[in-house]
Amino acid sequence: MDKILPEFEKVAKRQKIAARESDKTLHDLVAQLKQARARLAASASSSSSSSVSASTAPPPPPTQDAGASADASSPLPPVDIAVVVAELQKIVKDAMAKLQEPHKEVQAGLYKYGRAIEKRFKTDVNALWDPDVLRERSDLLDLAIAQTFVREGRFALHDTFQREASLAPSAADDRALFEGLFRMLGALKAGDLEPAWQWVAQHSDALAALQSTLAYRLVSWQYMTLLQAGAWEPAVTYARQQFPRFRDAHGDAIQRLMGAVLYRDRLAQSPYADLVGPERLAQITETLTRDFCRLHQLPTESLLETAAMVGTLALPTLIKMASVLKPGVAWTQTSEMSVELPLINRVRYHSTFVCPVSKEQGTDANPPMLLTCGHMIARESLNRISKGQMNSKIKCTYCPGETIASQAQQLYF
Amino acid sequence: MADRVKINTESLLNIELPFIKVPYEQLRRLNKLCQKHIERDGAYLHTALDKSLTPTEARLADLDAIIARAAGLQVKLTDLHAQEASYVASSRARLDYLQHVADMATADDPRWREYTQGRLVRMTIDYLLRKNCVAAARLLAQETGLEALVDLALFDEMQRIEAGLARGSCAEGLQWCSENRSALKKIKSRLEFFLRLQEYIELIKQRKYMDAHAYARKWLVLWRDEHMQEIEHAMGLLACPVATTTCRLYQAMLAPEQWQVLRDEFRANCYALHSMAEQAPLVLTLQAGLTALKTPHCGHPGDIHVNCPVCRTQTLGTLAQRLPQAQHVNSTLVCRVTGRVMDDNNPPMVLPNGFVYSRDALQELAQNGDDGPITCPRTGAVFRLSQARKVFVT
Numbered sequence: 140m141d142k143i144l145p146e147f148e149k150v151a152k153r154q155k156i157a158a159r160e161s162d163k164t165l166h167d168l169v170a171q172l173k174q175a176r177a178r179l180a181a182s183a184s185s186s187s188s189s190s191v192s193a194s195t196a197p198p199p200p201p202t203q204d205a206g207a208s209a210d211a212s213s214p215l216p217p218v219d220i221a222v223v224v225a226e227l228q229k230i231v232k233d234a235m236a237k238l239q240e241p242h243k244e245v246q247a248g249l250y251k252y253g254r255a256i257e258k259r260f261k262t263d264v265n266a267l268w269d270p271d272v273l274r275e276r277s278d279l280l281d282l283a284i285a286q287t288f289v290r291e292g293r294f295a296l297h298d299t300f301q302r303e304a305s306l307a308p309s310a311a312d313d314r315a316l317f318e319g320l321f322r323m324l325g326a327l328k329a330g331d332l333e334p335a336w337q338w339v340a341q342h343s344d345a346l347a348a349l350q351s352t353l354a355y356r357l358v359s360w361q362y363m364t365l366l367q368a369g370a371w372e373p374a375v376t377y378a379r380q381q382f383p384r385f386r387d388a389h390g391d392a393i394q395r396l397m398g399a400v401l402y403r404d405r406l407a408q409s410p411y412a413d414l415v416g417p418e419r420l421a422q423i424t425e426t427l428t429r430d431f432c433r434l435h436q437l438p439t440e441s442l443l444e445t446a447a448m449v450g451t452l453a454l455p456t457l458i459k460m461a462s463v464l465k466p467g468v469a470w471t472q473t474s475e476m477s478v479e480l481p482l483i484n485r486v487r488y489h490s491t492f493v494c495p496v497s498k499e500q501g502t503d504a505n506p507p508m509l510l511t512c513g514h515m516i517a518r519e520s521l522n523r524i525s526k527g528q529m530n531s532k533i534k535c536t537y538c539p540g541e542t543i544a545s546q547a548q549q550l551y552f
Numbered sequence: 553m554a555d556r557v558k559i560n561t562e563s564l565l566n567i568e569l570p571f572i573k574v575p576y577e578q579l580r581r582l583n584k585l586c587q588k589h590i591e592r593d594g595a596y597l598h599t600a601l602d603k604s605l606t607p608t609e610a611r612l613a614d615l616d617a618i619i620a621r622a623a624g625l626q627v628k629l630t631d632l633h634a635q636e637a638s639y640v641a642s643s644r645a646r647l648d649y650l651q652h653v654a655d656m657a658t659a660d661d662p663r664w665r666e667y668t669q670g671r672l673v674r675m676t677i678d679y680l681l682r683k684n685c686v687a688a689a690r691l692l693a694q695e696t697g698l699e700a701l702v703d704l705a706l707f708d709e710m711q712r713i714e715a716g717l718a719r720g721s722c723a724e725g726l727q728w729c730s731e732n733r734s735a736l737k738k739i740k741s742r743l744e745f746f747l748r749l750q751e752y753i754e755l756i757k758q759r760k761y762m763d764a765h766a767y768a769r770k771w772l773v774l775w776r777d778e779h780m781q782e783i784e785h786a787m788g789l790l791a792c793p794v795a796t797t798t799c800r801l802y803q804a805m806l807a808p809e810q811w812q813v814l815r816d817e818f819r820a821n822c823y824a825l826h827s828m829a830e831q832a833p834l835v836l837t838l839q840a841g842l843t844a845l846k847t848p849h850c851g852h853p854g855d856i857h858v859n860c861p862v863c864r865t866q867t868l869g870t871l872a873q874r875l876p877q878a879q880h881v882n883s884t885l886v887c888r889v890t891g892r893v894m895d896d897n898n899p900p901m902v903l904p905n906g907f908v909y910s911r912d913a914l915q916e917l918a919q920n921g922d923d924g925p926i927t928c929p930r931t932g933a934v935f936r937l938s939q940a941r942k943v944f945v946t
């Protein structure tokens with residue numbers, strides 16, 4: 140980037156100059172042309188014709204209108220037309236040169252900037268493309284995109300996309316569900332907790348099973364809102380009614396909430412400022428969204444976002460791999476990748492067991508087995524080492540421990 | 553549990569070429585256009601002055617026309633400069649955007665999430681635009697405030713030219729070719745030839761054989777080195793009964809489907825000119841992501857994870873069917889209760905029935921304190937905490 144930015148700044152500067160200078164040049168040119176016209180018009184004003192002729196005029200060209208040549212002996216113009224024309228030609232010539240120059244400067248700058256761009260960015264991703272993967276299935280991607288719009292509350296966008304791409308109407312219940320969620324969130328943002336309360340009341344058992352903290356968060360937000368509005372007595376009354384049922388799970392936090400009473404008239408400047416801040420509301424929004432999705436067994440994260448993030452992380456490795464592939468062979472045409480793609484722990488959704496002996500991934504047919512020492516090995520490797528003898532002793536590859544083959548236990552992750 | 557996975561930012565920025573290239577090519581095109589207008593109008597002014605203001609003749613009306621032309625040039629340049637300024641601004645926004653992430657090192661950098669989220673929006677808009685879902689693309693750009701980072705204007709331009717082709721006009725396409733001549737030469741474009749060929753074929757269809765002949769002599773011959781064969785086929789049309797020909801080759805050349813071929817060719821040229829991938833980067837990125845996520849457990853009843861894109865058989869999971877599964881060199885065990893990767897700090901423990909959970913999870917599951925009974929969440933079997941044994945991950 141360090142090489143590109145200076146080249147770009149040069150282009151930007153020169154473009155500005157070119158715009159300013161050519162505007163001025165043309166402004167001046169027009170002014171000068173008008174001036175010349177005025178002079179010529181003045182000199183011709185005594186003449187009835189719109190044409191100014193020198194006394195030595197040859198017969199008029201045929202295009203000229205009949206009346207124009209009527210009076211060739213009209214008063215001589217006070218300006219020498221030849222001089223004016225020569226002057227104007229020079230003015231135009233100079234102006235054009237003056238116009239070209241800053242544009243040539245921009246052009247030269249763009250050339251260098253272009254070279255810098257090509258030096259900095261140089262990957263052809265077309266080699267990574269396998270058209271077969273999506274063949275006749277692009278509607279599924281469209282559906283995934285449409286669902287993402289719904290879960291982000293972009294309903295108008297969803298409808299526009301559905302119309303433009305002529306998608307089949309998607310599962311209507313998801314749409315209605317999320318409309319409900321975004322109504323609650325909208326109300327929450329506007330300071331109205333009522334819809335959220337109603338939802339919590341409707342699903343209190345299910346939320347309890349999920350160990351949801353939503354009710355507690357709503358109560359404390361309500362309490363802090365009362366306190367901040369100066370209604371400290373109602374706030375305390377409310378706290379006495381509501382907090383006891385959360386004492387087990389949130390005892391310390393509740394103590395802190397009650398402490399805020401001491402600063403009730405200047406909460407924003409107090410050590411309790413975070414309890415009334417926007418981050419707090421954002422947390423409630425997040426908890427509500429999360430619990431809502433959990434309750435309806437919907438993904439709590441955007442699947443498209445996860446796949447795109449992981450894909451972006453993996454692309455550099457794929458590009459490197461594709462650069463050594465035989466032409467015509469797509470990287471997708473295998474059942475297992477030949478290189479490991481980077482993956483972050485947050486998005487590891489399944490356990491992967493790799494047998495330390497065979498280096499193969501465990502499957503239903505070849506599951507992980509636990510040796511008595513606590514190390515793991517794939518069943519096929521175990522069979523190979525024990526030569527199929529169930530009571531033979533096998534030695535662990537990682538420690539001095541020995542296990543009788545029949546005592547190895549299948550593991551379920 | 554920090555995700556200290558390294559990011560290859562250098563290589564990632566490499567694939568952002570079109571992001572910078574699109575406004576760059578627009579700047580180049582506009583600069584050329586400015587110069588062309590200056591040249592053309594300058595030449596006009598000179599000849600007009602010569603003609604109308606001979607030393608002996610000065611027609612004020614002609615001078616008025618000259619003044620109008622100069623003022624017109626000013627208006628045109630002002631407009632082009634304003635367009636340039638907008639591409640300078642979007643170039644700057646894009647360079648700043650990349651500069652902001654250029655020194656990311658690991659995936660736990662908060663900028664990583666920001667960058668990948670923004671990249672998804674940009675890729676989605678690109679995907680929508682490529683599908684001609686322009687209104688949806690525009691709306692998404694507005695809602696996310698990323699207008700300067702996406703190529704709405706470029707696709708507007710493409711649609712304008714394709715609309716010309718759709719109604720049987722090559723003029724817009726030819727104009728585009730002339731505005732981008734040097735860049736098209738660099739990518740060895742054949743678009744201009746195909747457009748000329750189509751104009752010739754249209755003359756044949758209208759049975760204007762003399763005009764077609766003259767057109768071919770003027771335009772098609774310019775490509776005789778590269779396209780001799782096509783030119784000869786085209787000339788053959790002069791001797792062919794347009795309405796009744798049974799020759800497959802001539803039928804194909806005369807078919808209205810040629811216009812669709814031209815549209816596809818134009819698209820491909822426009823993408824190549826801006827170093828844009830032939831296919832939507834969104835699809836490519838999702839392919840990579842789904843592969844990296846794909847395990848043998850995905851989609852199996854009992855193993856389905858609600859947040860796993862590959863397990864979502866309704867959409868992304870089906871797209872992942874034709875993709876390879878990820879390779880892993882080491883075992884990584886994920887606790888079914890906490891959803892987190894188990895490590896030395898929170899090791900995997902196996903219950904007597906062979907089911908593995910993290911130590912934290914077992915402690916949480918243990919009712920009434922230290923050795924309370926534990927109910928295996930998957931089988932319902934009941935054990936004591938002390939019966940759990942540690943498993944070593946290698």
Ligand SMILES: [Zn+2]
Nearest residue numbers: 512514535538
């Ligand atoms: Zn061992």
Ligand SMILES: [Zn+2]
Nearest residue numbers: 850860862863
């Ligand atoms: Zn999965």
